[in-house]
Amino acid sequence: MTRSEMDSLGWDQCDIILISGDAYVDHPSFGAALIGRVLESQGFKVGIIAQPDWHSTVDIIRLGKPRLFFGVTSGNIDSMLHHYTANKKLRHDDPYSPEGRHGLRPNRAVIVYSNLIRQAYKDVPIVLGGVEASLRRLAHYDYWDDAVRRSILFDAKADLLVYGMGERAVGRIAQLLNAECRMQNAELQSIPGTAAICRSSELPKFGTLEYAELPSFEEVSSSKEAFNQAFVIASNEANPYFGKRLLQKHGDRYLLVNPPAMSLDSEELDAIYALPYQRQAHPSYKEPIPALETVKxxxxxxxxxxxxxxxxxxxxxxxxxxxxxxxxxxxxxxxxxxxxxxxxxxxxxxxxxxxxxxxxxxxxxxxxxxxxxxxxxxxxxxxxxxxxxxxxxxxxxxxxxxxxxxxxxxxxxxxxxxxxxxxxxxxxxx
Structure with missing residues (x-):
């Protein structure tokens, strides 16, 4: 999306700007497009910046500062998987980029994009989402580093992380921020299907709900037994009906992971797929997007x-x-x-x-x-x-x-x- 498109819509400012590591294709199989359409259907002005140049903040500030928040995703696939094979050999194509060109997104795109936003705007809320953020929400083993890394929330310096299929959670975040709810508010940090960072002194504000505490980042990064224990606990609490909040200590702070969002019923799912997708790439692209041809x-x-x-x-x-x-x-x-x-x-x-x-x-x-x-x-x-x-x-x-x-x-x-x-x-x- 460009500033001229905003002008043609009569927008002075976007409510929400989504940053994606994929090319912009308005099709329900592309996560940024789907979330953008869902937010648009709720009355929000949504801009999308696809595959920004990560060597400067020029593309990040292209649409200005959003009124509510930036949403950040690496795209439909983890950016490291986009770039490397299982043998850690560099790939030479990217089906989610114009003409399949490689190199239009950085390694660990969620972290890079989020830190670029922080350089450009110190105080704007940042919400992570998509597969890369979702599956790295806890301290996790990283195949590329051959080491356990801490939750991606810490490295990205973001405010919230949405995991799983994020329509419910993102919509609720937008509604609360639109109602001038502060990012540190307990209601905003308690949305099912989200994760946040807090200190031990802040835990009482979340009330009396039960927690399941996982072995800390320091423990799981040094002990296979502790890592496996953390995985078992997280798996047992992964049901939206009875799952407890998860706590995992990282240094002197805690990662707080709320229970999963409730599943969508058929009526809700039907409404999402009935939104007015154009089912094609943004007209600015002159070359085809291979991934679209697969699902068109x-x-x-x-x-x-x-x-x-x-x-x-x-x-x-x-x-x-x-x-x-x-x-x-x-x-x-x-x-x-x-x-x-x-x-x-x-x-x-x-x-x-x-x-x-x-x-x-x-x-x-x-x-x-x-x-x-x-x-x-x-x-x-x-x-x-x-x-x-x-x-x-x-x-x-x-x-x-x-x-x-x-x-x-x-x-x-x-x-x-x-x-x-x-x-x-x-x-x-x-």
């Missing part, structure tokens, strides 16, 4: 995954509770795609983290409010899980009736242990 004709059907795989971060980001859009909402999006003159009749994917979890969940009413199992599928499928995937089959049949839609693919991952419990699903899929 795809549809997100749900969020969450209860697989609980040890190698996967979804449990700590989207959570284990499946949040499915209504079939009507998905069909509306399919009709929108079909009206595009460039649409060739193929929906490249209808899915989510795990495609065949759409419409599934716990059949024991309310059990998810106290269940601590990290997986509904391992070591065997839980007796309380509804494993039938008939909702997916019904969705496919209805989507194929949309005029202009010729074929549908499922490019998202499929859990075969789950699929084997529904032969009709497998037959239709194949």
């Amino acid at each position: 004709w795809s549809i997100t059907s749900h969020r969450g995954c209860y697989g609980g795989c040890s190698f996967c971060t979804l449990f700590f980001h989207q959570g284990p509770i499946i949040q499915s859009r209504s079939i009507e909402s998905i069909i509306n999006e399919a009709e929108l795609l079909a009206r595009d003159p460039k649409f060739k009749g193929v929906i490249s994917d209808i899915g989510g983290p795990t495609a065949n979890m759409y419409g599934t969940g716990c059949k024991a009413a309310g059990r998810e409010k106290f269940c601590r199992k990290p997986s509904c599928l391992a070591p065997q499928i839980c007796e309380n899980l509804k494993p039938g995937q008939h909702a997916s089959v019904k969705l496919w049949h209805q989507a194929l009736k949309v005029p202009g839609v010729k074929n549908i693919f499922v490019a998202s991952g499929v859990r075969y242990d789950l699929a084997l419990h529904d032969h009709k699903y497998l037959k239709e899929l194949i």
